[in-house]
Amino acid sequence: MRSTAAGSPAERLSRRALIGGGATVALALSSPAISGGGDPAAGRYRGVREQGVCAFRGIRYARAERFAVPRAEPFDGPTLRADRFGPLAPQRGPTTAAMDEDCLYLNVWTPDTHPAARRPVMVYFHGGAYNGGTVTDPLTDGARLAAGGDVVVVTVNQRLNLFGYAWLKPFGPAFADSGNLGQLDLIVALRWVRDHIAAFGGDPDRVMLFGQSGGGAKIATLMAMPAANGLFHAAATMSGQQVTASGPGHAWRRTQALIAALGLTGDAVAALRTMPWPRLVDALGANDPVLGGPLYFGPVLDMTNLPRHPFWPDAAPQSHAIPMILGNTRDETRAFIDPRGPKLAGLNWDNLAARIGAEVKIDLDPAWVVAGYRARFPDWTPERLFYAATTAGRSWPGQVIEADARAAAGAEATWVYQFDRQSPVDPLRGAAHMDDIPYVFGTLDAPGSFSGTGAEARALRDAMMAAFAGLAHSGRPGLPGWQPYRLPSRATMLFDTPPRMADDPRGWERALWATAPYIQPGS
Known part of the structure; x- marks a missing residue:
């Protein structure tokens, strides 16, 4: 990673984002000057000017036939408008946005398009557990991060669920790459960044990946994929870990469940390749034979594209040279389990253990778990204990495993954070899954944000934006007081x-849940 030039916006950002001693975090979000008038141009693409930056939406980076590897889209050609998002990948769930299998589009925000600018590049992958989601969410609009962090921001859509991860290799060698096609989409997108981002003012030698939830898991998986080696130089995962991938046996059971839900017989794969995609999406509601609930499709240990698990039995060696931020929120499961919903209705000490047992992913006696928490934290309410235990036993262990594995391997420095700021908008939400997104992107006022827009929210936004943009600029977070994560101290930044x-x-909770092994959901 190259250091930024002395006095650059990134260094000023880092110097002003102070930590500790009650110091106020103060970052004045810049609006870099954009030379020239009219619509901004990069290669054959014509974007728009907004919020002090140039925005290019809906750039096609590849094409792909169903269940086939993606083919890179030529960069040269007739002039194209890039002023609106491409369609979402087909997925379950209510949405008013257009969906289409032809969904391999990315978006770019840049302070200016001068090739000599050579700004670091921050590439974002969205969450949704490989099965849903999009980067068209207003929370992940890249304009403010591009301006405030003096970076080029790229956000990527790719194939999801069965279209990106169904395991079809048992049908023959024509499907040898199935199970990881969604990951191959991301690799083609990163090759597009390598080859073309200079036209947007970006530096292909300073590419940082960051992603939340499933987006972070996609990054962890790429860190074990040989084809991704060298395509990025730093990484940050936000509540998104991938310790192990799906085994081919479990992946095949899911494909068989999909085929059964569709009522297919005979040459099932031919029907899968030709039937209308909405019918395939409807079948995703079938029961998952491994996890229960709707069908899950994720990366598969295919021994070619993905020849090993990302973080088992250790951190993939090819990732050791990549500096990395790993983070989670303190109250992850408050986003999944509504404190006003039926799972919390009537919660008391008598039924607490049973309700925790239904939610955690580590096989321990829930009554023993509750007894341990009550002895350690005698003043906690049943609700507080429920969310602490379900977070620590479901959504957090993967991060601990990954951070410890990197530290044990002597990998390039790792920095760990815990997002602690409680939502001022909804006090029952706490510091939940996804709540760190608007602080990194600077989208505090976007629909879906629970941050509020007061002085405390703005100060924490400046600190988190400084931290992430600093990693992109120099390979170190842009907060001088953030100490690397090492064993046994496990230094952690508390973003509050x-x-x-x-x-x-959370050392006591970490030790309690480490009493039994963590099994990656879906693997």
Whole structure:
């Protein structure tokens, strides 16, 4: 990673984002000057000017036939408008946005398009557990991050669920790449960044990946895929880990469940390749034979594209040279399990253990777990204990495993954070899954944000934007007080107001849940 030039916006950003001692975090979001008038241009694409930056939406980076590897889209050709998002990948769930199998589009925000600018590039992958989601969400609009962090921001859509991850290899060698096609889409997108981002003012030698939830898991998986080696130089995952991939046996059971739900017999794969995609999406509601609930499709240990698990039995060696931020929120499961919903209705000490047992992913006696928490935290309510235990036993262990594995391997420095700021908009939400997104993107006022827009929210936004943009600029977070994660101290940044460092802040919970092995859901 190259260091930024002295006095660059990134260095000024880093110097002003101070930590500790009650210091106020103050970052004035810049609006870089854009030379020239009219619509901005990069290659054959014509974008728009907004919020002080140039925005290019809906750039096709590849094409792909169903269940086939993606083919890169030529960069040269007739002039194209890039002023609207491409369609979402087909997926379940209510949406008013257009969906289409032809969904391999990316978006770029840049302070200017001068090739000599050579700004670092931050590439974002969206969440949704490989089965849903999109980067067209207003929370992940890249304009403010591009301006405030002095970076080029790229957001990527790719194939999801059965279209990107169904395991079809048992049908023959024509499907040898199935199970990881969604990952191959991302690799083609990163090759597009390598080959073309200079036209947008970006530096192909300083590419940082960041992603939330499933987006972070996609990054962790890429860190074990040989074809992705060298395409990015730093990474940050936000509540998104992938310790192990799906085994081919479980992946095949899911494909068989899909075929059964569609009522297919005979040459099932021919029907899968030709039937209308909405019918395939409807079948995703069938029961998952491994996890229960709707069908899940994710990366498969195919021994070619993905020849090993990302973080088992250790951190993939090809990822050791990549500096990395790993983070989670303190109350992850408050986003999944509504405190006003039926799972919390009537919660008390008598039924707490049974309700925790239904939600966690580590096989421990829930009554023993509750007894341990009550002895350690005698003043906690049943609700507080429920969310602490379900977060620590379901959504957090993967991060601990990944951070410890990197530290044990002597990998390039790792920095770990815990997002602690409670939502001022909905106090029952706490610091939930996804709540760190608007602080990194600077989209505090976007629909779906629970951050509020007050002084404390703005200060924490400046600190988190500084941290992430600093990693892109120099390979180190842009907060001088953030100490690397090492064993046994496990130094962790607590993103609250103000941010502060702590060693192993949930050490007791970490040790309790490590009593039994963590099994990656879906693997």
